Amino acid sequence: MKYLGCAYYPEYWGTERVELDAMMMREAGINLVRIGEFAWSRIEPEDGRFTLDWLHACAETLEKYEISVLMCTPTATPPAWLTTTYPNTCLVFPDGRRAEHGLRRHYCSTSDTYRRFSARITDFLSQEMSQHANVVAWQLDNELGPEWSWCHCENCQARFQAWLKKRYGSIQELNRLWGTGFWSNDYSDWRQVRLDSHIGMYPSQVLDSKRFWSESMISFALQQAEIIRRNHSQALVTTNGMGPLYTPIDYYEMFGKLDVACDDLYFDLATLDADVAAMNIFRSLKPGRHYWITETGSGALDHNRAPHPDQFRAWAWSSLAHGAEAHLIFRWRTCLSGQEQELQGILEHSGTPRHRYQAVKNCFLELKRLRDEFIDLPLPEALVAIVQDYQTSWAYESSRVGKDVDYPGLVFRLHKALFDRNIVADFIPLERALEGYRLVILPSTVMISPGFATRLDNFVEAGGVVLAMGQVGMRDANNNYLSYPGPDHLQELLGINIEGGMYLGSFVAPDEAMYAPAPKKGEVEVKMSGSLESKPMEGNASGWVADLTFNGGEVLLSFAGEPYAGQPAVVQRQHGEGSTIYVGALRLDDELSDNLLDYALANAGVQPGPSTPEYVEVIRRGEVTFAINHTPQPVRIELGGTGKALVGSFQDGVAELGPYGVCVVKGKT
Amino acid sequence: MKYLGCAYYPEYWGTERVELDAMMMREAGINLVRIGEFAWSRIEPEDGRFTLDWLHACAETLEKYEISVLMCTPTATPPAWLTTTYPNTCLVFPDGRRAEHGLRRHYCSTSDTYRRFSARITDFLSQEMSQHANVVAWQLDNELGPEWSWCHCENCQARFQAWLKKRYGSIQELNRLWGTGFWSNDYSDWRQVRLDSHIGMYPSQVLDSKRFWSESMISFALQQAEIIRRNHSQALVTTNGMGPLYTPIDYYEMFGKLDVACDDLYFDLATLDADVAAMNIFRSLKPGRHYWITETGSGALDHNRAPHPDQFRAWAWSSLAHGAEAHLIFRWRTCLSGQEQELQGILEHSGTPRHRYQAVKNCFLELKRLRDEFIDLPLPEALVAIVQDYQTSWAYESSRVGKDVDYPGLVFRLHKALFDRNIVADFIPLERALEGYRLVILPSTVMISPGFATRLDNFVEAGGVVLAMGQVGMRDANNNYLSYPGPDHLQELLGINIEGGMYLGSFVAPDEAMYAPAPKKGEVEVKMSGSLESKPMEGNASGWVADLTFNGGEVLLSFAGEPYAGQPAVVQRQHGEGSTIYVGALRLDDELSDNLLDYALANAGVQPGPSTPEYVEVIRRGEVTFAINHTPQPVRIELGGTGKALVGSFQDGVAELGPYGVCVVKGKT
């Protein structure tokens, strides 16, 4: 791992402590420290007066201990003098109240005033801090996005109206494309159209609001990026994203314009497979580029227990195995005051090194010792790509029924099945090139563009396999349903028409009511049956089922129960050297889902990795194999081969992993 | 069934599609189409400019296919140009925020401006559309009522104050009747008294607010009705209510002034017996008049499954059996855009006829084929009337403890017991004549007027039986408790004094707390015992029990447990040719409840219908008997008689009903 590090707040702890901290950091193997993140009020204590001595001194002391710096712009936390003098720099909540000092990320990113102050401090900081050779990278703001709410101020409304005008040209065209003929929703003046994210408003309006907000925030970040690049061209410019799947901002768009994809990934916030998905996502955001973990925890975030020291180590190895080149702990020392005074840093409140310091040090020194072994390893190779589409996320989040579909859950569920097989997957947007993959998975991707359809056609023709599920291509670009059968642009390639479909939320039984007084019962399942490679096969669909007709495809399974008994349920179509498989359901039961995935993998010629218990993973990067046990039970994995253990125990092709154990093998496995 | 139909939105789908749609409608048996409902922005795209060509054309095309029109005023959805130019036409929420464009039913019904625009478009539309012979009826607005909130604007406040002034004459009289001496609540100026519906405000204030809002909305509707009647005297004027039991607006009051009672009744929103209650209620709203179902679903409303085609058909037959003369599906085609884009119409998004079209067509053609058989049938005969009182609903909704009583639940529970016995019941307001009924049921009717008491006395004297339960006559007309024992005006007729009572929400045990930290336990039951017709009888009361003393009545059952052990629990009093039975509890267990109901029915000489499994119903209209199975299990019902099956299988007096099966017999059963 190139960088091992942590976040550090010299503005909080004072200058006199820096030397001791830096010394202890180096002893723990730390070589990258993130600073300045929330320090605006100490960098610019009053309008236009900058005090940077302490920051220069800190950078110099870190340099002395051979520690590099990830320098941050402090704009996530405007000081009180700024927001109280210019209240319209604060965001407006959906109910019209304006945010006040005391929060973070409570600014309006479209405010001209805020952008002016943000640009000035970014300019000043980057001019000053670029003088330090150990400042190797910049973080823009912190965890950009709507921590409390997107802004609904009149300035944002006006910019949204301008954005719509540019997008649609005329109000008539907006009316046409949004389909405003329902409930007299037609607009006759741009000023009538407002940003809104309430479910129950027009789905097109909500979707475009989400697009606007995402673009506004990216534009805010890029304004800073431009300034820094001008002042400090040799440094990397990035920001810290949030994982596993942060939907308010299109990360493909944003990180596409930055130098490295960074994730704040607290492994205990999600299940382990979702954490692995996060790492695969952030690696995929910038193809061919290592990603960074800019924040992870060594202790408790909240009421939860801190990770076991060996568990913390397993996470770090997993991070490396999936392609990270930086692994930073949040934060050096636990804060005494403030909103996060109980989020544990590496050191105690008292500054004493105790259990967490020891755990971090053990882990980091081990990684440091082996740094040269891994520095030039190729990234893990992915033959499978899962389409992860922000437009689909936003479309679902914008409509009354769709909002309960849990699109991220569909994506994670498919990823989990690959993870269970030790198959590394990439996550890709619809715009990404498909070359190099053998299997492309489309989990209920509701908007299909002609361009994507063409590229998918070429991919299949050249031998690729497509596995598509659910409500693929059922909506247009404005979140409206098609006025003809779907899947849009893919009717022929997938060999079907999606005529309609039905959610399976509840039966309609005489002793039930959808709402009060009787409770709504759980969802129902629909049986399907058929055969895969002549083997009889059956199982259940849930969530939603498709009303399909054939359009050139061949049936693998048919529905065996209402409402579409006898109709096709799973359809395959051969095309060129490859084929497509479409599943007419949002979800399948585990067994059928596994069988279909295995069938698709076999069709695509993708081999699973070694068989391991749940939450034990094996990943290869070039000639190095990483086996990581994320469970408290010891396991024994047959990897085969004649490689040599760099870490852990590997003999006669067998890796022995204790609780949370790690085995890293160089050479053939 | 006279009318079979659906809602249709030509303003949304465009003129060129109308011909094809009309043709497909007629093929499906449709002869009534509801149009114009939400079309304001397309009828009047800017202030005072009307475009009606498309609507005239649509009416003409429908005429060509022999389809009648239910024309709607579009005032539920004011266009953006109206509400943004005149923001005070939008309602104000309880928290003071004003509603904005993008919702529906978000107008203020007392706004002079809104009433002016509403009158103008109603006048214009009715002048124009009355020219079409196939326009047979008008729907005012759509589902009148507070979809989001009642309005709290200053205009409504001022009108409320004027309304109070008219009602009470002086502020002193208001203080006296509201009993404002508690918590210094006295008013000294009308401007201090405000509309409020928060529990925790004065119960009299909340009750009068509800009365005012109901009246305001009815007055808004009647303004439109008057205009239409002037312009189009031969058409029916109505509006679509909501069912089973919509409490914000007094439907007896409103539909009493309109020509036909219409219900938007989605059978899957409530249990089937509540749906049947809805049909009995809407038939009862206008005595002797058929009711209409103006909206019901052929598909999914939401995440729920669509009904089985045979289930859909069973609902339609039930609708006919209970006295409907119109059965309209919401809506012809599934919308592509807007808030209801996933609420399924008869056709798919694509306009393709698939499963739902087939189900509607099969059902409608069957009903159409038999139309002549049923057109002159008498309505079902009800010998039992359940009092359903808006004042009681509002009184309960207005008080802190009462709000949890679930008055509609009490009403439905009693109806369900009659439905289980295949006894048709009417629902009546306190003002309705009692002649013709044999049993009148009073479910915890809290406000009893002297007039009603007199009529009830006459009814009993003439041989009628009254079954009264719970908190009958315990409050005055202003939602305050009596300063003397109840039941108000009925102490003598019911033969009791209600001295007080006790809710049974929870025990007072040493290891329990009403609120945190310990959880509140469920409610407790109180035992009662005695005999009915010399047969020993016992059971449990729940919800609330009465502290009774005798006032001429005779005990049937006494309380056998605390807090009123040994006191009367169920009291009967003979009066003239009839008698009254009072039950001193809000609810009884099923067995005791059944026994008491049977006793009351026997006293009243009301015979149950044929015995059927739960959710299988038998109803008679004149010489036709309808047997309908709302369950997926086949059943066999012995009806007896020598009638002939018009629908289904009937032999040797036995109807055989498949899953969701229907059997209609003409002649003796």
Next chain:
Amino acid sequence: MKYLGCAYYPEYWGTERVELDAMMMREAGINLVRIGEFAWSRIEPEDGRFTLDWLHACAETLEKYEISVLMCTPTATPPAWLTTTYPNTCLVFPDGRRAEHGLRRHYCSTSDTYRRFSARITDFLSQEMSQHANVVAWQLDNELGPEWSWCHCENCQARFQAWLKKRYGSIQELNRLWGTGFWSNDYSDWRQVRLDSHIGMYPSQVLDSKRFWSESMISFALQQAEIIRRNHSQALVTTNGMGPLYTPIDYYEMFGKLDVACDDLYFDLATLDADVAAMNIFRSLKPGRHYWITETGSGALDHNRAPHPDQFRAWAWSSLAHGAEAHLIFRWRTCLSGQEQELQGILEHSGTPRHRYQAVKNCFLELKRLRDEFIDLPLPEALVAIVQDYQTSWAYESSRVGKDVDYPGLVFRLHKALFDRNIVADFIPLERALEGYRLVILPSTVMISPGFATRLDNFVEAGGVVLAMGQVGMRDANNNYLSYPGPDHLQELLGINIEGGMYLGSFVAPDEAMYAPAPKKGEVEVKMSGSLESKPMEGNASGWVADLTFNGGEVLLSFAGEPYAGQPAVVQRQHGEGSTIYVGALRLDDELSDNLLDYALANAGVQPGPSTPEYVEVIRRGEVTFAINHTPQPVRIELGGTGKALVGSFQDGVAELGPYGVCVVKGKT
């Protein structure tokens, strides 16, 4: 019991009813009536016009029936003419809306206008009513505190800023002590600092807001107290608190400046042991002084069942046994109207005496008959003191993680264990003298002052025993964590350093997520083992565990499981004649907790009372022993001794108690 009584509202029921009511009161044993509480609009129907004839007449009639008066200021319910004329007398909610007429306690206690009106009516009332010899005491306002919300108006903001200025001197000092360096929270102007109670704001800011609000309300009350004392020096001045543990206002502070501690204690709102804690707390508020129960219920508050008459009597005896000299029922007659129209008084709505009147009368006449026996009894003697600290309550309530700790629950849990042993405990603030106690319990008291530490040291040196648990002394006076190991000022006395700690809310398992999608699992336990007096001992800690190092103490138990396996868990330190025991956990399992408490009691030489089943209590006051059964099961208690029963059955040293039975023995037990 000196006073037996009830609340009475002559302004509501009218003058003509007073005579009858007074007569019935006297018959029921009542000798103290609370009046005037909410009567502002009837005392001062318009600005400056006072009408007091009815009140004088009422006091005179009560005098005639030998009934004393607890006179109230009516300021909890300002009349409509006041709040509508001066809207800024109403409080402002956190969202900026202003309260309106119709609530109670909706005023702003810092409003100059409100204080002027409050002072004027208090002055007038106390001049007038002091003329009546039977007015023996005054109640200020009613249940002071934020019923709906604390006030956030600009006037309060300005006063808060002035309060901070006085407390901190300079904004720099505020920044330093609040630790504002996190998230750029530094202030540069007093006007930037605002009252706020949202979790998620700065913990120091929220804590100081709570301090300010508590002080403001006390200051409001004391303004009234001063006026009354000037006009009516011989009367007691008090107010009615709320129990068991009302945290918004520091009752030690407030009742310290009033003449008697009064509690509105509805026994069914909490578990019985919490009710007993309430009585111990209110007795402790003013050491050596009897407390009053100013409100308790004879009937149902809400949906709950009223207490059994014998249960009601058992509560009254418990009240006397714990040191009450007044026991007042809320309220004489059930109100017909208003927000509490279903909260049962002694009489029915109709004014009829029924079950509750009988229960009250039986109980009160019994207590009256024995009045002379008890009037000079000493208060119960407490050898054990539980520290109950408002600063700790507020500190926990002000921080994101701490808010879930349930500090009152920790306090009640320890009290319950003493209650189960029939040991009477005092509750004391940190400022209270410790002399006379043998055991002092510190339940996670997070702020320890140097003064308290010194007094605790002296207490132990002189032979006292301290039992401390959890996060003792971990925060400074501004709610920030120490920058050195805790427990602050007690490191030496307790013989430990608290280096840090860990909450046990949840595991970090690979198949779990802290938040969505997977549900958060329950908390985990950590094993500890060791020995007490050579007896092997083990058990489990939960909630939070401490990361301890020794500082002179000796281990009793050590942690046997992660995260601190092998480290000290329970540490004892001898000091002078006494010792301290520190438990490094927020909670222990019941068995271990019991064993440790018994060990501490034995060390302190405190003997448990007689052994009784749960919720059966035995208390001694001088030579009288009270045995009270709060359960519906009969019990037999061996008290021993040769005393004589004043109430109930006592023979051969054995008390026989029926369901909810009471036995009072005079003489040796």
